[in-house]
Amino acid sequence: MTNRETRHIKKIQPKLTFLKVKIENHPLFKDGLEFSLMSGARVTARTKDQLTNLSGKLWVTNLATIVGKNATGKTTILNTIAGILTLLFYDLSxxxxxxxxxxxxxNPIKITTFFYxxxxxxxxxxxxxxxxxxDKKWIIDSEKIYQKEFKPQFTKKQILDFTGIKPILDRKELDEVAATILATNDSIFRVIIAxxxxxxQTIIENIIFTNVNAIYYGESTVPTEILRFLDPTIDYLKVEQQRDEAGAIKLLYRLKFKNRDEEITATGFDVIQRFLSSGTSKGITLYGNVVSALKSGGxxxxxxxxxxxxxxIVRSFIEYFSDPKVNVNRATLIFSTHYHELLDDINRGDEIYITKRKDKIELQRYSSTDIRNDYKKSEVFESDLLGGTAPEYESYLRLKKQTKKVVEDKHE
Structure with missing residues (x-):
């Protein structure tokens, strides 16, 4: 190869991958709560295609679900993880x-995050x-960043062991100029990235759409395939951007059904949503975000x-991330669910986290339990074998008694 050919070889940009987060001294969480994408179970020939091998013995899952009863902290955990990653990856406060x-x-809250x-x-x-x-405003009191070389011979325990490693960056030891420029609510991790x-990894937070019915799609024309999958009666849906006289952007929705000649147009979603089910609207938005994650490897x-x-429909979205032919850029889906039947569709126990809440929110990885592999995961959840995963029987009886009382009183 000549020097001229060598100069034209494009240098591959290194990628930073999230591995694990640990939360300490948070008033809602059991102290030391951990969430990890690193494989917590044996990597087998049958399931390895569902994982991503970063190097050596370092494998990460492309899928993680958090399942639990109502009010056990699933949303809080998702928001905390997404929040810390957004803070570290982007120039945001x-x-x-x-x-x-x-x-x-x-009290101060400590969050430790690991990356490869x-x-x-x-x-x-x-x-x-x-x-x-x-003013009750939260700021960053201290931040230390540690770095070490990865070696392929590392065991799983050695990968995240930083014992004896000194920080390469310490917020409290920045020079006077840097300390003056840095805001108290900004992370210094951007220095490492630069x-x-x-x-x-692109962080896509679909969490805001949990209780909001809206349509957001990255392109003006929603693919026919997703429309037919969600609602076979739809012919097409277009979401076009227009500017008014003041220059403000407004959305124009154009919807047509197969059995109608006329096109339905509206400049407000409040009108168009009368013709679409909540599942269709949410499905379009979620599909757009899923595609964005798959394209970027986020x-x-x-x-x-x-x-x-x-x-x-739920199973299809999950399968996108577990199918290496679709998930070619090794994107990651992290989701919560009440639908414990979905657990039987998930092959690996390290892809499942279970939330429990007594005094504080707890998080348990299914692969860390001693539950036999021949048990259906949904039955383990329903039967409360792990404790705290099913409604208490006493609560059920009290509710039934109260319901009976209310019904009887109503007919007196």
Whole structure:
């Protein structure tokens, strides 16, 4: 190869991949709550295509679900993880991320996040958030970043062991100029990203659409395939952007059904939603976000994936991330669900986290339990074998008694 040919070889940009997060001293969480995408079970020939091998023994799942009873903290966990990743990956302040509503209480909260760089480097970012007291605004009190070389012979335990490693960046030891420029609610992790020229995973938060019925799609024409999948009676749907006289952008919805000659047009979603089911609207939005994640190799967070969808539709979205022929860029889906029957469609126990709540929110990885593999995961959940996954029988009896009382009183 000549020098001229060598100069024309495009240098591959290294990628930064999220591995694990640990949350300490949060008033809602059991201290030391952890969420990890690193494989927590044996990598087998049957399931390895559903994982991504970063290097050596370092494998990560492309799918993770958080399942639990109502009010066990599923949404809170999703928002906290998405919030810390958005803070670290983008030039955003705390207030510009979902962390703004997740940091609560009066005591400092510590969040430690681990990453792998494809240039064979491992990182640990350790942030302590505190309430400044004056205006109840949360700021970053301290932040330390640790780095070490990844070695293919590392065991799983050695990968995230930073014992004896000194921080390469310490917020409290920045020079005077840098300290003056840096805002109290901004992370210094951007220094690492810029220095190593890392391509970070795109963070897509579909959580905001859990209880909001709206249509957002990246292109003007919604693909016919997703429309027919959600509602076979739809001929086409277009969402076009227009500017009014003041220059403000407005959306024009153009909808046509197969059995109608006329096209329905509207400039407001409140009109168009009269003709579409909630499942269709949410499905279009979710599909657009899923495609965005698959194209970029990012991470998409979805709360209550089953919301307004039947089992077949939910299963199809999950399969996109577990099928290597579709998920060629190794995107990641992290979602919560109440629909425990979905667990039987998930092959690996390390793709499942179970939330419980006594005094505080707890998170347990299914692969860390001693439940036999021949048990159906949905039955384990329903039968409360792990404790705290099914409604208490006493609560059921009390509710039934109260319902009977109300009904009887009504007819007196």
């Amino acid at each position: 705390i207030e510009q991320t979902s962390l703004k509503n997740m940091l609560i209480g009066n 760089g494809s240039n064979e480097k491992l990182y640990k970012d350790e942030i302590v958030f505190k309430n400044n007291g004056a 220095k190593e020229n890392y391509k970070t 991470i998409i967070f979805v709360d209550e994936l089953e919301n307004h969808f039947n089992h077949a």
